[in-house]
Amino acid sequence: MPIFSGDFSTPPGRFAVVASRFNNLVTDALLSGCRDAFTRHGVADEKLDVAWVPGSFEVPLVARALAESGKYSAVICLGCIIRGETGHYDHVAGQTAAGIMSASLTTGVPVIFGVLTTDTVEQALNRSGLKAGNKGAEAAMAAIEMVNLLKAIQGGTQASGSGFGFPGTT
Ligand code: INI
Numbered sequence: 001m002p003i004f005s006g007d008f009s010t011p012p013g014r015f016a017v018v019a020s021r022f023n024n025l026v027t028d029a030l031l032s033g034c035r036d037a038f039t040r041h042g043v044a045d046e047k048l049d050v051a052w053v054p055g056s057f058e059v060p061l062v063a064r065a066l067a068e069s070g071k072y073s074a075v076i077c078l079g080c081i082i083r084g085e086t087g088h089y090d091h092v093a094g095q096t097a098a099g100i101m102s103a104s105l106t107t108g109v110p111v112i113f114g115v116l117t118t119d120t121v122e123q124a125l126n127r128s129g130l131k132a133g134n135k136g137a138e139a140a141m142a143a144i145e146m147v148n149l150l151k152a153i154q155g156g157t158q159a160s161g162s163g164f165g166f167p168g169t170t
Contacts, residue, residue, distance in 0.1 A: 022055035049072075067109035
């Protein structure tokens, strides 16, 4: 019985990051953690492209465009949505999560959810490099694992006509 798993060896291809400028004190730190995790796993900065969007709500459209371009092994989405006094948070958080999942399923490219959804600024800061780790670094690790898992499932071959191929490896 084959058991597939993705390891954390240096993955093939290029990676794209979509980062939201809203709450950029936090998202700058998420991007920094993401880059650092990639670098330490053999993905140099030259293999990372970054696209900035105004807010998390705009992330899914750009993530999908990047995934559809066929240039990237995975797309990492970084954002920070902090609950306010109105229902705005629920709409932005819900649609951002749904849009990111949709971008992944419609393209077949791993599109990783590195968007913080917190009740307070303190919780967001703690998850972007303070007491509770760095969600951007976690997102990079999830991307590496997913790319290597899909590669293992495909037996390391390029799947024609699907987003599961690994750009730059054939
Ligand atoms: N965008 C965020 O990324 N985080 C937030 O906390 C946030 N809040 O609270 O409003 C937010 N709003 C902007 C939204 O993502 C869009 O950019 C805007 O609505 C324009 O479409």
